[in-house]
Amino acid sequence: MSELLWQALQQVQGYVYPNEIEVNWSILIVFYPYITGLVAGAFIVASLERVFKVEAVKPTYRLALLTALAFLLAAPLPLVAHLGHPERALEIMFTPHLSSAMAGFGFVYAWYLLIVLLLEIGYDYRKDVVKWARTKRGLKGFLYRLLTMGDYDISKEALKKDEKLVGIITVIGLPSAAFLHGYVGFIFGSVKANPWWSSPLMPIIFLFSAMVSGIALVLLIYMASTKLRGKKLDMKCTDTLAGYLLYTYVLDLSLEFMEIAHLVYVQEEGIDAILTLINDRLFLSFIVIQIFLGTIVPIFLLVMAKTGLFRATIRKIFYIFAALLAMIGVLAMRWNVVIGGQMLSKSFRGFSTYILPIFGIEGLLTAVAIFILPFVLLFIFVKVLPPWEEPPIWESTEHQAVEGNGEG
Amino acid sequence: MRKIHVRVAMVYIVIAIIFLIVRSFIVPPSFGEYGWYRGDSVSEIMNLSVKHAGSYSCSNCHQTEYKAWTTGKHSTVNCESCHGPLKYHVDDPGGSKVEVNATREFCGLCHNENPSRPEGFPQINLESHGNGFTCVTCHNPHYPWFD
16 A cells, blocks of 8 residues: 555545545646646736737736746646656547547647747747847857748838737637636536536636736736846836736636535535535635635735825835735635545545645655746746847847848 | 748648657557557457466365355455466466465455455454464464354
8 A cells, every 4th residue: 555545544534435535636736727827827918918908018918928838838747747657648639539628638738839829929029039030149049040930021011910910819819828728627627526626617717717826927027027137117017917917806706706605505415515625624725825815815905006005116015915925825726626626525424635745756846846847948938039128238239230230 | 921921831730740640650550440449459358368267166176175165254255366366277287386375464465454444344453463373373264264
């Protein structure tokens, strides 16, 4: 018997079926919807500027795109690490079955990566890439020349067409992002045997919490990167982003509330077990972290910031705390869904316990490492494709040289 | 058509072709013949040799054990659950010797205390029960209890 199963066995409460003793969807499966959610959220921030013409958030447009890409590349890693046979991961795409929602993921993912994100980033950066390809030497120059794909046409018309194309891709991308993440909620929502999961609201709740976490992430990265670059924070952009964070938060909270209210009101079989789950087993992670610290407090902070009573420096602090709490709150939400749903026995008469190992492939360290990876990727992307609106110092001189040569 | 579009489309077409080529190597040819699995596996499994003979086949030659076993507490446990697959032995009793495992650990596989076993199932503490003698010193494995 595995050590974990033995430990979990001793903490079983009430009656559970033998295959429910060990919680098999581990912390990795908590991070999987969390990371895909961040992708969807970050992309929606990017589309604010493109589709909804929210000009104020322009400074975050490219940053949000690169963030989405970095996190998208890391998104399947928790799943692959969770597989006993990672080398078989692609078989889900080689022989996909229509009755499997999971098999759909591979294609939704590929579509989103290849057709939406890469194309949008590629066409949006084209002008700059062509410029860099002409000026940079060495490995970097080679990379840029590769990225131009041999087309150096940055005439006014070409750029205008690019612009239009990016607009179209964003419009396609928006439902794709919603689909990518909504589908994760769909997988949980369709487990009809589990009353804590089974709900058609699940995909929508997942989507809104994804937006919350994604906006918070972009906000944090934007604030941190401006600080690191020693620039002045664009307060209008920050305020606008925080405003959107607040609106999605309120929607998210009301959806979450609706879900719980519905569960309690209809009093279906298993409601007693769910109430015990919430009030006892998940008290810390659900009531304290997700609802109070992760939702009520940040909403309060954001509303405070909106009142206009506070100076920019104070608002900034509010935003940092609100965004950090939002990220933690949404992670707690994923935890409560994934782990909570497995603690609840299908007998509705008992609970098992999740034991989080530190080491090992399903351990905390793996999950943290997978979560750090997108930040490393983002760092590299930002170095290769600087998303800043004004040219960074290290290349402004070269830039002037290009401008001197005349564009196109 | 602009050059860039053509190039991008070409890259994607190449990716798709690579995917299809890799797929054609990895997916077995008989996949989907009967269902969502490799068709050849059916005939492969059919051709596996039979390993078990069944408890009844022992009755001719090992009457003592068999009789005791049918009336004893272990009558729900097949001979071959303890002795291993023995088709080869039934076909040729004089052939290779049958190994018998009479260690304490062996009985402990089923009888050591474990909270996940049904409550009424006879369980003992492998460390202390029987003072370290092999279980068969006191229990007849083919008729383990006396009532």
